[in-house]
Amino acid sequence: MIKLDNVVATYTTQRGHVNAVDGVDLEIPDSMILGIAGESGCGKSTLMKVIYGDTGFPLDLSAGSVNYGFDNDRGQPVTSKNIQKEWFKRISYIPQSSMSSLNPVVRIRHQFTDYPATSKNKAETLEQVRTFIQKLGLPPEAIDAYPHQLSGGMRQRIMVAMATFQQPEIILADEPTTALDVVVQKDILMLLMELQKEMKNTIIFVSHDMGVHYQLTDRMMIMYAAKAVEYADTADIFREPLHPYTLMLTNSLPTIGDDRARAGLPGSPPSLWEPPVGCRFAPRCPLATDLCRTVEPQLAQHRPGRFSACHYAESVPQLKETIGHAPRLSDVARDPAKLFADVESALKLDEALELATKVEEPAR
Numbered sequence: 027m028i029k030l031d032n033v034v035a036t037y038t039t040q041r042g043h044v045n046a047v048d049g050v051d052l053e054i055p056d057s058m059i060l061g062i063a064g065e066s067g068c069g070k071s072t073l074m075k076v077i078y079g080d081t082g083f084p085l086d087l088s089a090g091s092v093n094y095g096f097d098n099d100r101g102q103p104v105t106s107k108n109i110q111k112e113w114f115k116r117i118s119y120i121p122q123s124s125m126s127s128l129n130p131v132v133r134i135r136h137q138f139t140d141y142p143a144t145s146k147n148k149a150e151t152l153e154q155v156r157t158f159i160q161k162l163g164l165p166p167e168a169i170d171a172y173p174h175q176l177s178g179g180m181r182q183r184i185m186v187a188m189a190t191f192q193q194p195e196i197i198l199a200d201e202p203t204t205a206l207d208v209v210v211q212k213d214i215l216m217l218l219m220e221l222q223k224e225m226k227n228t229i230i231f232v233s234h235d236m237g238v239h240y241q242l243t244d245r246m247m248i249m250y251a252a253k254a255v256e257y258a259d260t261a262d263i264f265r266e267p268l269h270p271y272t273l274m275l276t277n278s279l280p281t282i283g284d285d286r287a288r289a290g291l292p293g294s295p296p297s298l299w300e301p302p303v304g305c306r307f308a309p310r311c312p313l314a315t316d317l318c319r320t321v322e323p324q325l326a327q328h329r330p331g332r333f334s335a336c337h338y339a340e341s342v343p344q345l346k347e348t349i350g351h352a353p354r355l356s357d358v359a360r361d362p363a364k365l366f367a368d369v370e371s372a373l374k375l376d377e378a379l380e381l382a383t384k385v386e387e388p389a390r
């Protein structure tokens with residue numbers, strides 16, 4: 027279990043300090059796919075950096091802690107302070123763009139064998155890499171190529187291979203397919219799902235595409251303005267959200283065959299420099315009262331396993347009735363084989379999703 031305890035992550039800028047993650051408490055059980063969603067700038071990537079232990083100027087873990095639920099070789103509990111020694115071995119990170127992470131002047135095989143902590147015997151490691159990337163649908167010769175000689179999809183497959191080669195317990199994926207075309211996206215996501223089924227790692231997955239979250243994740247955390255506002259099983263998030271913001275996000279997802287236009291998300295998130303007093307969502311919330319504008323709601327358990335930071339969490343299901351029907355996603359089988367195996371249906375699904383799922387422009 028990964029445990030985030032009141033995590034506050036702060037950027038130091040010329041203008042001063044800004045909290046991009048502001049008091050996140052979260053317990054993530056092992057071997058699950060956790061999805062993180064929320065509009066651009068709400069702190070998703072910052073939270074991923076904190077969980078990876080990749081802080082350093084200008085980013086600082088200014089309060090709180092992350093515990094990963096396992097000990098290191100010396101028998102000490104691994105926390106955000108010493109997780110760096112476990113990179114690749116027990117925790118790995120798949121970035122949005124392979125171009126920024128693969129060294130352009132180094133052949134793929136050296137990027138693997140120069141890994142920290144791979145087996146000392148390079149020839150043996152190389153053979154293992156060759157076999158492994160073949161299993162991941164890449165030609166074994168790919169390891170002799172330079173990054174630019176491979177297609178974007180192949181490079182991202184290489185990133186997935188690097189992140190999973192040593193079978194780490196935790197894999198972080200921050201919009202891992204945003205830069206790729208639709209068909210390749212589906213392939214890579216399916217590959218990740220298959221590997222997760224086999225290796226039983228915990229995957230923390232950030233995407234701006236609610237449709238992908240629906241298909242891929244077991245639980246979801248919804249972020250708004252540096253805070254966690256809802257945390258629950260993905261099925262519950264879509265069926266009956268307990269936070270108005272989640273409702274607005276999920277409501278933007280069309281159902282296949284339903285071509286009625288959906289309202290986008292009206293308004294925009296508050297500035298993190300001067301967040302509103304009380305609930306940060308109040309300026310956009312149809313349920314907001316004076317209580318909301320004065321007292322900040324805390325993330326609390328309203329039903330077993332269902333957390334929401336809303337004073338009126340139990341009124342949200344009624345709100346759903348008034349602002350429109352929820353997506354009938356039960357119509358869509360949540361079976362990756364059905365959704366992804368057949369490229370044509372994947373394309374249709376994507377056309378349908380393209381209408382309204384883009385809750386944010388992906389950060390470049």
Ligand SMILES: Nc1ncnc2c1ncn2[C@@H]1O[C@H](COP(=O)(O)OP(=O)(O)O)[C@@H](O)[C@H]1O
Pocket residue numbers: 037038039044046064065066067068069070071072073084298389
């Ligand atoms: N290097 C940085 N310096 C200062 N502020 C930053 C930096 N990186 C991100 N931020 C700010 O932190 C907030 C959260 O950013 P980020 O975690 O990238 O959000 P997301 O991934 O959800 O789009 C944003 O308001 C962004 O402007």
Ligand code: SF4
Pocket residue numbers: 269270271305306307308309311312313314315318323335336337338339
């Ligand atoms: S606390 Fe109030 S303003 Fe915030 S989401 Fe709930 S109802 Fe809306």
Ligand SMILES: [Mg+2]
Pocket residue numbers: 070071072389
């Ligand atoms: Mg981001």
